[in-house]
Amino acid sequence: MASKRTWQLWMPSLLSHALLFLTATSQSMDGDDLSALLSFKSLIRNDPGQVLSSWDALSNGTNTTALEFCRWAGVSCDDSRHPGRITAIHLRNTGLVGTISPRIGNLTLLRVLDLSANSLDGDIPASLSGCPKLHAMNLSMNHLSAAIPDDLGQLSQLAIFDVGHNNLTGGIPKSLSNLTSLVKFIVERNFIHGQDLSWLGNLTLLTHFVLEGNRFTGNIPETFGKMRNIIYFSVQGNEFEGRVPLPIFNISSIRYLDLGFNRLSGSLPLDIGVKLPRIKRFNTLANHFEGIIPPTFSNASALEYLLLRGNKYHGLIPREIGIHGNLKVLMLGDNALQATQSSDWEFFTSLTNCSSLLALDVGHNDLVGAMPAIIGNLSKELSSIDLSYNQIIGTIPKDLWKFKLTSLSLSYNLFTGTLPPDIGQLPRINKIYISHNRISGQIPQSLGNISQLNLLDVSNNFLDGSIPVSIGNLTKLDTLDLSSNTLMDQIPQGILKIPSLTRLLNLSNNALSGSIPTQIGLLNNLIRMDLSMNELSGEIPESIGSCVQLSSLNFQGNVLRGQIPQSLNNLRSLDTLDLSSNNMEGPIPEFLANFTLLTNLNLSFNKLSGPVPDIGIFRNVTIVSLSGNRMLCGGPPYLQFPSCSSKDSDQVSVHRLHVLIFCIVGTLIFTLCCITVYWFTTRRMKLSVTDNVNLFLNEMNERISYAELQAATQSFSPANLIGSGSFGNVYIGNLVIDQNIVPVAIKVLNLDQQGASRSFLMECDALRRIRHRKLVKVITVCSGLDQHGDEFKALVLEFICNGSLDEWLHANTTTLTTSNGRLSYMKRLHIALDVAEALEYLHHHIAPPIVHCDIKPSNILLDDDMVAHVTDFGLAKITNAEPCTESSSFVIKGTIGYVAPEYGTGSPVSMEGDIHSYGVLLLEMFTGRKPTETFNNSMTNLIDYVKMAYPNNLLEILDASSTYDGNTQDIVELVIYPIFRIALSCCKESPRERMKMDAVVKELNAIKKASSAHGYA
Template sequence: MAIKWQLSMLSLLTHALLLLTASSQTINGDDLSALMSFKSLIRNDPRGVLSSWDAIGNGTNMTAPVFCQWTGVTCNDRQYPSRVTTLNLRDAGLTGTISQQLGNLTHLHVLDLSANSLDGDIPTSLGGCPKLRSLNFSRNHLSGTIPADLGKLSKLAVFDIGHNNLTCDIPKSLSNLTTLTKFIVERNFIHGQDLSWMGNLTTLTHFVLEGNSFTGNIPETFGKMVKLIYFSVQDNHLEGHVPLSIFNISSIRFFDLGFNRLSGSLPLDVGVKLPRINRFNTLANHFEGIIPPTFSNASALESLLLRGNNYHGIIPREIGIHGNLKVFSLGDNALQATRPSDWEFFISLTNCSSLRFLDIGKNNLVGAMPINIANLSNELSWIDLGGNQIIGTIPEDLWKFNKLTSVNLSYNLFTGTLPPDIGGLPRLNSFYISHNRIDGKIPQSLGNITQLSYLSLSNNFLDGSIPTSLGNFTKLEVMDLSCNSLTGQIPQEILAITSLTRRLNLSNNALIGSIPTQIGLLNSLVKMDMSMNKLSGGIPEAIGSCVQLSSLNFQGNLLQGQIPKSLNNLRSLQILDLSKNSLEGRIPEFLANFTFLTNLNLSFNKLSGPVPNTGIFRNVTIVLLLGNKMLCGGPPYMQFPSCSYEDSDQASVHRLHVLIFCIVGTLISSMCCMTAYCFIKRKMKLNVVDNENLFLNETNERISYAELQAATNSFSPANLIGSGSFGHVYIGNLIIDQNLVPVAIKVLNLSQRGASRSFLTECDALRRIRHRKLVKVITVCSGSDQNGDEFKALVLEFICNGTLDEWLHANTTAVRRSYTRINLMKRLHIALDVADALEYLHHHIVPPIVHCDIKPSNILLDDDLVAHVTDFGLARIMNIAEPFKESSSFVIKGTIGYVAPEYGSGSQVSMDGDIYSYGAAYPNNILEILDASATYNGNTQDIIELVVYPIFRLGLACCKESPRERMKMNDVVKELNAIIKTYSAHTYS
């Protein structure tokens, strides 16, 4: 009996064990319900990837449940074959939200739902998946915050939630994820300032925060991420210096700091510490200093992006020696090349057989471009050399790069003609060559570049007619041929380029004939400018089809007839300028209702009849009607006569017309003579440099008199901040880039002899210079004032702290009290600022510029007491090959007391004259000129011996009687830096 009972118990135990084993291998209810819950929240499955999830099965499969065969689901845990370990539905096109029940997949190792269109929150329940190693929700539309519970995932190695709409800080609980190798939260709206805790993620190989809103500094603790390969914090608001510890991470190959507010200098041995980096990006920060020569040690470097910083010095000659560079972007810095040897970096770039992107624009590169540009990579697709001072002709070999998509040579000193085979660039999308000295005709072959979208040839000396072949462009959005000497009629083919949507600028040429009616085909164009030509006939009614126009400028032509009624269709207009033509008839009433108009200029025509008295015509800052003597009525501020006589005395009007006709008849012969004279004069001056036009560019267009009048309260004495030999300077407020900005407006007194020449000289000088210690010019105004008289003005940046002369020689007690005293260290830095500016003018641009009027009243100080040199009205642009020769009339150039003595005997202008003005010509009793108000720290005797005496010796060395014996400005800068260094070493500040 006992044996039978024992056998029975054994059988029961065996059966129970089999049941237990079977139950462990059947469908797991939690995993199944989690998957079905996920599917229930998917709103759209365009590719049918979840169609297999309809088969649930009977739950008796002894090897694995049926859901392990579903698309995207994997169960490969040997111990628990019925549990889900991977859910991968990457790029399935799914829309919907992510179920919270996914947290029940407690054996999940990989969860990848990237590249879908999922929205909603990240489930907090995922913190309950302890075996999760890879979490990828990138490229969806997820919002909300990052759940703090994810910090419980102690085995997580990959965390990628980039390209979503997530907000708030990154929870500090993620610092527990010490096994992470990839941490990617790019392109969200996540922010935070204290990022130091992220330094605990020491196993990371990929760290990407780019495209968020992080602020504060990059913490030193980031240097603990010793396994980093990919590091990117691009496009945030980070500031301060980059910790040096990051440059000790030798494994980094991709390093991207671009588009932040970072500052400081790179370590000199960056190339040694990061030898195998393939991408280095500090684009558009505030880094300064020289580019370390050791960058050439980064043997794997493929992308070097340093654009938009403040790097100076020369480009290391061996920067491309390893031959791996594909992207080379150093534009918009202060890099220099003044000698042929400074261009030798081009030689190393010829080793880079895969170079695609070359950007060295907006620097201080001077002289002839190396002829070995033809040896650069055939893979080049982008060349930007603009904004330098490169001389010579455009290399003909440039056109061998048939993969080029963008060429920018603008704002240089190129001469010669455009190569006739320019059309051999089939992929070219952008071609900028404005603001050079290119002459000759526009090649017909240019029209062969059918892919072209942006074409700018403005501000050159091009002549001849506009080729009809340019009508072949089918993708062109911008055409700018302004400020040349183009002649002939406007080709109809140009106005048939329906792709022109952004800008058509043919202004400041010598185009003739009527405006073709094909102008109506440009129905998507936003800006049109045909001003300052010799166009005749009427304004075509077809202009009414250009319904997208926001700016229309026909100023300064010979247009006749009435203002067309079809203009009523152009309700998007913000600027309409028809001034200085011969338009007749009434002002259309409908213009009063153009609510977007900010500038309506109909001045100096032959308009007659009543002026509308409603809408925009009541705004004094918008409408200009000067020089139309037959207008009447209108708002009182216009001061036109009453129109009461008009209906009752038509005979008087008729007699007036007869009188005008007679006057015109008697003057017609003299007008013909004047026309012939002007034509001959223009033909004789076709090759004269129009410095005023050369100065302007396509983004900063010439400002109007009305705008300056409004900005200065009609040039109120209260706005007057200074006067000079050729005019007055006013402070005003202008809207620049949608911001109200204070500016200094220098108005020329054109009745003063030489004022016009001073204006052109200053334009020519200012367009060539680009230095932080020189006052920047914003734009110019050249036209007529409200009385029709000639008016010229320069608009300059406003330097708020007055002149150095006012600080040093305040002439009243009240003024003295308004200025704080300048201590000795500040005075030394001001002297260095001025020396830096003169060194730049004398030694770092070609041809050099001599200022000719250096004195304290031409030195402006900003908020930080940084000095800026201004007033280039007497400047001379030197020709090294043929020194400047004064005219036969003897005139001393400069201000008495500062002018060099040799000028008094008729010697030619030279850089030595500026050096004399900079110095201190007071050799006897020199201590008597030491300003008692100058303050300094330390032992007085030491300061006098170590600082004051060297400064006086330096000043006297600049004022030697013989110009040849005077110290050069580059040596002055070196001496001043040494003196400041000595002063700083003794802690006297």
């Protein structure tokens, strides 16, 4: 009994010592855990939420114990099994900025790592493979880059792998096929690419598989059908093509299937609803599927999102499509679906079961007939309705106004009746499209109550009466189109005070009267204004000059009078100016000649008088229209105006005659002086270039000898040859500069080639005067004798490591590597801007300007940051520095295919010639076709080839080897169309019509800025 009592007394003590022993044993390893945490903290540059800063409050410096760091924010330890060992790190959405420490890999008992939704950059540490217990890894929504480490394939217990929404590149390591425990595999919204993904089908336990928003190509592998447990499957936004493998539709567990925005084709299985009864989301947006919509979709009882827009489906919309009542989004627009009789509209009946329906899109189809009255029984949560581009008749259902709509599109139908007076009861709506119908009556005043409205388009109807003054209350409106109605009275001043009106104000083709309010100048951010074909009178207010963002201004077909206001001189962004068919008087302002962006100037049928400018855009027959102005004279011959004659001599005063005689005599004397000066100048001109070169040589810190260049290039070994041109070869060499070994490019002139010496002199003269980060820098020169006593000349230039643009555009795709891959369209935009900035500097920022004369891809070098540098000034010409002998000798400066057409007729070299070459360069960059190739027939060149495709078929001629950096449609609208417009403007036949390089730089910067605003770098 005593011994039992003794045992009871000692038991707590023994347990306490045992616990201390176990704790001490575990703490033999918690030092690594602590150091891993401290290393992680040390690489965090910013901690706005003070999460990691709170660790300091609980820390005891170097004596911090496991008990302490286990209480740190975001850190968890398994106290029962492994006291003092870290098993989880939860730091999601804490605002951390920095890199992930490789020491995290020392947390050998770590099971959960969640660093998602922060601003972490750098690589994913390969050392994470040292966490064998890792079950969940979530690094999504950061700025991580490089490739997914191959070593992560060692994490045999990993079940959740999410690295979506980063900047990861490369492919998916095949070693990840070893992760047979994976249930979630998410790599969406990165820049990962590859073709062979069949091995991913071995991950048979997957429930979530997301590849969307990357660059995968090829077919969707049949092996994906082996993922029998899959619930969420998305490959949206890649470049997959071909038919969808049928085994995918046999996966009964799948609930979310998203195949949208690829190049998939074929038809869907007719029994798809039977095969996928529990599917919640089905998306094939913007593919090439055809056939009928399988009626068995009605068997998919869990279906919530059905997105089939932009395919080629025809036939009827299945009448039982919404029978199970779970649909939230139904998008069937832009197909060829039909409804020709009332029974074909019965799908609306089943949709009334869908109490959570948010969006309905059946626009751009062939639906004919009256809108079923039952539409009013749809879900009260409905926020978007698109019925546009059909042939729907009847009145606009009044029941639409009881929905919570944010977007309503009824355009291009046959609706009649009036706009419902209670349309203003849609407080949330921001877009209303009801154009091209047969709506009559007045515009309801209640429209002014829709405070969130930013787009209103009711054009091409039969609306009458006045424009409601209440529209001036729409302070978020950016687009207003009331054109092609029969609206009357004056333009309400309130409309012109809407600060958000920036995209379009179109009141054309109405019966508006009165003068144009001076408040029009308040629209200083508006881009397009059209008040044409009304009955507006009075003068154009000078305040119009405040609308400096206007690109299109149309006042045609009114009764405006007075002179063209001088304030129009401020509108240098105009590409269209139409003041035709008015009563405008006075002269044509000369400043219009310098509006280089104008593509349409129409001043015809007015009462303008005086001389027509004979410079700038007025020399372009395709831009200017001045017919119907009987008092104009002079101008270019194509206008066929009479010459401008002076008044009768008896009306000219003696004083004015004396002034005229004095001017004539003075002009003759001045002309004789100029001829004399020119004669002396031309005699010395040949010596001037040589003198400039000598000055250039003297400016160099140190000229280099032939022996040094021979040693640097291993006696000009062929192994060091990196390029060749018209007048010599280029070698790579290593020179000692400032006690450092620096790689350089050495251009050795072939003096046996006719013109080589002159090329050397011209290049020296050009390089002597230029300093720009986008031009290849000259380090030194060599001008002397070689080892045989022969003349030797060479330029030593900075070495640009990434080769020429020509090599990137036309490389053999079978030899491309990850580091030397294809150029995306965004990278091409940046390169185009680099070259444009270099040419802008040569043309506009040094005096006298320099014409490069040989702009082409092989003369554009790319550095390790893919920044472009223009090189090879062997053909460069300094304007006004030498006589223009080319016109008499018909020497064409440049490379065939890039050279300006006027050079072939003997015109002197000019900046406009460079602009033409740059335009051809742009076309080559974005089509991947060389200008010397054969196109549709032998008479078609690259420029004509693009013109035939512009603007509707550009996608067919784009370089297929390039890649998109995001949403295809965004890139096309933001980059592709504007680039081709600029390129064709640079390639115009007439040099005077070509866009100047400063304007090119301005527009390219605008494209880059707009792309960045949409998240494309």
